Amino acid sequence: MTSAAALSAPVAAGxxxxxxxxAVTAVGAVSAAGIGLEALGxxxxxxxxxxxxxxxxxxxxxxxxxxxVVPDLPVAELIGRKGTRHLDRTTKLALIACRxxxxxxxxxxxxxSGVVLGTSTGSIRSSSEFSMETLRQERPYLVNPSLFxxxxxxxxxxxxxxxxxxxxVNATIAGGHLSGVQSLKYARNALRQxxxxxxxxxxxxEFCAQSAWGWHLSGALGVDVPVGEGAAMLxxxxxxxxxxxxxxVLARILACETGYGPPGRLADALASVxxxxxxxxxxxxxxxxxxxxxATGLTGLERIxxxxxxxxxxxxxxxxxxxxxxxxGECFGADGVLQIAGLLGAWRYTAAPAGELALVTAVAxxxxxxxxxxxxxxxx
Amino acid sequence: xxxxxARRVVVTGLGAVSSAGIGADEFTAxxxxxxxxxxxxxxxxxxxxxxxxxxxxxxxxPRRWLERIDPAHWGRSGQFAASAARxxxxxxxxxxxxxxxxxxGSVMGTTSGESAVIEELVGAWAADGLKALPPDxxxxxxxxxxxxxxxxxLGLTGEALTLATACSASNYALGxxxxxxxxxxxxxxxxxxxxxxxxxxxxxFYRLGALAEEVCRPFDADRSGILTAEGGVALxxxxxxxxxxxxxxxxxxxxxxxxxxxxxxxxxxxxxxIAACIRAAHRSAGVEPSxxxxxxxxxxxxxxxxxxxxxxxxxxxxxRLPPISSIKSMIGHTMGxxxxxxxxxxxxxxxxxxxxxxxxVERTDPDLGPGVDPIPGRARTARPRIVENHxxxxxxxxxxxxxxxxx
Numbered sequence: 001m002t003s004a005a006a007l008s009a010p011v012a013a014g015x016x017x018x019x020x021x022x023a024v025t026a027v028g029a030v031s032a033a034g035i036g037l038e039a040l041g042x043x044x045x046x047x048x049x050x051x052x053x054x055x056x057x058x059x060x061x062x063x064x065x066x067x068x069v070v071p072d073l074p075v076a077e078l079i080g081r082k083g084t085r086h087l088d089r090t091t092k093l094a095l096i097a098c099r100x101x102x103x104x105x106x107x108x109x110x111x112x113s114g115v116v117l118g119t120s121t122g123s124i125r126s127s128s129e130f131s132m133e134t135l136r137q138e139r140p141y142l143v144n145p146s147l148f149x150x151x152x153x154x155x156x157x158x159x160x161x162x163x164x165x166x167x168x169v170n171a172t173i174a175g176g177h178l179s180g181v182q183s184l185k186y187a188r189n190a191l192r193q194x195x196x197x198x199x200x201x202x203x204x205x206e207f208c209a210q211s212a213w214g215w216h217l218s219g220a221l222g223v224d225v226p227v228g229e230g231a232a233m234l235x236x237x238x239x240x241x242x243x244x245x246x247x248x249v250l251a252r253i254l255a256c257e258t259g260y261g262p263p264g265r266l267a268d269a270l271a272s273v274x275x276x277x278x279x280x281x282x283x284x285x286x287x288x289x290x291x292x293x294x295a296t297g298l299t300g301l302e303r304i305x306x307x308x309x310x311x312x313x314x315x316x317x318x319x320x321x322x323x324x325x326x327x328x329g330e331c332f333g334a335d336g337v338l339q340i341a342g343l344l345g346a347w348r349y350t351a352a353p354a355g356e357l358a359l360v361t362a363v364a365x366x367x368x369x370x371x372x373x374x375x376x377x378x379x380x
Numbered sequence: 381x382x383x384x385x386a387r388r389v390v391v392t393g394l395g396a397v398s399s400a401g402i403g404a405d406e407f408t409a410x411x412x413x414x415x416x417x418x419x420x421x422x423x424x425x426x427x428x429x430x431x432x433x434x435x436x437x438x439x440x441x442p443r444r445w446l447e448r449i450d451p452a453h454w455g456r457s458g459q460f461a462a463s464a465a466r467x468x469x470x471x472x473x474x475x476x477x478x479x480x481x482x483x484x485g486s487v488m489g490t491t492s493g494e495s496a497v498i499e500e501l502v503g504a505w506a507a508d509g510l511k512a513l514p515p516d517x518x519x520x521x522x523x524x525x526x527x528x529x530x531x532x533x534l535g536l537t538g539e540a541l542t543l544a545t546a547c548s549a550s551n552y553a554l555g556x557x558x559x560x561x562x563x564x565x566x567x568x569x570x571x572x573x574x575x576x577x578x579x580x581x582x583x584x585f586y587r588l589g590a591l592a593e594e595v596c597r598p599f600d601a602d603r604s605g606i607l608t609a610e611g612g613v614a615l616x617x618x619x620x621x622x623x624x625x626x627x628x629x630x631x632x633x634x635x636x637x638x639x640x641x642x643x644x645x646x647x648x649x650x651x652x653x654i655a656a657c658i659r660a661a662h663r664s665a666g667v668e669p670s671x672x673x674x675x676x677x678x679x680x681x682x683x684x685x686x687x688x689x690x691x692x693x694x695x696x697x698x699x700r701l702p703p704i705s706s707i708k709s710m711i712g713h714t715m716g717x718x719x720x721x722x723x724x725x726x727x728x729x730x731x732x733x734x735x736x737x738x739x740x741v742e743r744t745d746p747d748l749g750p751g752v753d754p755i756p757g758r759a760r761t762a763r764p765r766i767v768e769n770h771x772x773x774x775x776x777x778x779x780x781x782x783x784x785x786x787x
Contacts, residue, residue, distance in 0.1 A: 016565065017564050061510070119544065121522050121523050122523075122544065124521070128498055128505070130583075131498065131502040131580040134580060134582075136506070140428045140579060140583055141587055142587075148587065152491060152492070153491070158641070161641045162643050162776070166643055167642075167643050168640065168641065169639050170775065171543060172545050173541070174522070174523035174524045174526075174544040176522045186541070186556065189560075195638075210501075217511075217513055258540075260537050260538065262532075262535065269537070366540075367540070368524070
């Protein structure tokens with residue numbers, strides 16, 4: 001070991017390496033707005049609230065607050081009838097979003113494909129109910145072993161791989177509100193390193209009494225803000241792979257940057273990742289035509305996000321505001337990819353011109369901040 | 381196909397919070413001695429369970445290790461991760477303020493996230509219903525709080541990423557951190573993992589018939605399963621050139637890694653897929669099988685794992701199997717932290733010159749075939765140059781890292 005002076009020499013960080021653009025070549029979504037991207041796009045563009053009746057979803061009583069849920073999961077049609085008995089709602093939502101995505105993908109998934117799936121805590125219903133059984137049964141071990149896999153957070157990603165034979169990287173990102181941008185950043189690196197040729201990047205969150213009460217009691221969500229659920233997925237590949245194969249590029253992901261700010265400095269931290277994301281893909285703030293917001297409805301954070309975006313864009317408002325949660329409710333681990341799917345759906349619904357530039361932002365109370373930069377492609 | 385980053389990446393700091401001690405030195409001494417540190421569970425009431433042994437971190441006092449964050453606001457897994465990260469930074473001879481001034485972040489793996497927090501809430505639910513959930517505890521539930529605890533404790537402004545790829549998650553984390561530093565996305569990364577003991581996993585593994593009564597003995601003919609465990613582990617990664625320039629102690633170089641997915645079955649691992657992962661890790665590191673001096677096994681202690689893991693290794697290495705041992709024989713299965721503890725002991729093995737043992741092996745299972753050397757009993761003095769660290773997970777998520785001694 002050398003002297004303390006040498007050890008504490010500050011490190012000058014060089015400029016970030018240029019980001020490799022990614023192509024989105026398919027997208028699927030399931031939410032309270034309905035099944036499929038079209039339903040989500042219409043709801044977001046027209047400001048339509050999604051399905052709000054939780055009847056049949058919970059044996060436990062629910063808190064007195066609005067909800068947004070998917071009324072009937074088309075399990076038999078989109079997942080099949082085999083081997084679905086023990087799947088929990090989180091896994092079913094993820095499998096449905098995956099099926100919808102693959103159905104619109106013009107190529108073939110398969111061996112060299114991967115999965116990067118965002119979550120908050122897996123299925124909080126599955127883990128807490130399984131834990132509850134250890135208290136309620138005569139013996140603590142008299143749990144149902146076929147439900148044990150559902151308590152593990154990577155259950156849904158593993159099921160997707162099994163059902164579609166995807167042998168590439170299979171990662172579960174516990175990013176909560178940051179899941180979207182963190183999953184994209186993880187996937188960008190995995191593609192760059194050759195861990196897969198194409199990756200399904202998704203996010204999932206199920207509605208359940210446990211999380212509804214959690215949101216209700218914690219005060220983290222505005223009192224009138226609905227608790228929601230859903231899943232969304234993007235097929236993401238390196239741009240040359242997609243264009244060489246002649247696959248239409250629905251959108252380009254130009255940058256995805258993440259950071260962390262101390263309490264009280266969240267707006268600064270978010271503004272600086274927005275700026276870094278734009279710089280990294282060589283775009284200027286005045287080119288931004290749309291923002292898809294992540295903190296809608298979150299106590300305290302909504303204003304921080306607005307302030308940070310305005311600061312990073314030099315005070316001007318972009319033309320298009322996308323607030324997907326106004327339609328689908330608070331979807332936590334699914335929010336980030338739903339923000340992107342909602343943006344793409346709205347672009348398609350309004351026949352937005354190719355080239356429109358959008359920010360997708362996220363901020364969490366603990367300090368995580370993130371921003372992705374997307375460019376509209378051939379959505380028509 | 382893959383683009384290897386421009387910078388060499390080394391490990392210069394290690395931190396551990398485990399049943400085998402707190403701090404990398406205590407941990408390493410315990411492992412080298414072949415000491416078994418599993419014991420009866422105290423962190424939850426194990427009455428009614430026929431098997432009550434686990435690798436618990438007894439009497440953990442987070443305030444002794446944490447300088448910035450208030451443990452009351454963070455779950456047990458986050459406390460483990462942040463404590464291990466704090467220890468790793470100290471071990472690297474760095475000041476946290478210097479890390480905070482540059483692009484530094486963390487990536488932490490986990491299986492069950494803040495499971496102890498969830499079980500506290502389940503207790504409230506059982507007693508008084510969901511409406512009685514304590515609001516201040518609810519905020520500590522999200523698994524992403526694990527890496528967030530690290531960044532908050534150290535004041536880091538880079539990414540705080542929690543990877544929930546179950547029992548190979550720390551190797552996933554190490555691989556990702558390696559890429560971030562190699563490519564210049566980050567100047568320093570803390571990589572590791574954390575998990576907490578919980579009733580539901582204890583019950584689940586027992587019900588699957590996978591839980592050992594008292595002793596976990598991987599590779600032994602009389603093994604009877606795993607022991608659940610907990611802890612936190614962190615490795616500090618930085619570019620080789622800076623480590624040299626600042627005169628840092630370099631434990632090891634991260635040479636490469638690979639991740640893949642069996643995509644066959646949620647709980648039964650697949651030897652062919654694992655063999656493919658090993659080969660890809662070798663390619664990534666630019667090494668041949670003959671150069672691997674030691675394998676830190678996933679080695680859970682179940683018959684299925686041993687048979688699968690040895691078959692996969694045999695497929696790649698042929699008749700010349702490197703010595704292969706499992707530290708789970710001493711500390712149990714720390715789940716999302718497991719391959720992080722494996723990486724930590726690999727670093728110390730390379731730096732200090734030893735091969736970690738498998739405790740409790742009396743008779744190596746003959747069904748595993750010839751040439752299996754589990755390094756029974758105590759550590760063996762050796763000078764390994766390149767080692768391989770295995771992590772396999774539920775869901776068929778395999779991740780393998782390759783570490784080398786820096787001459």
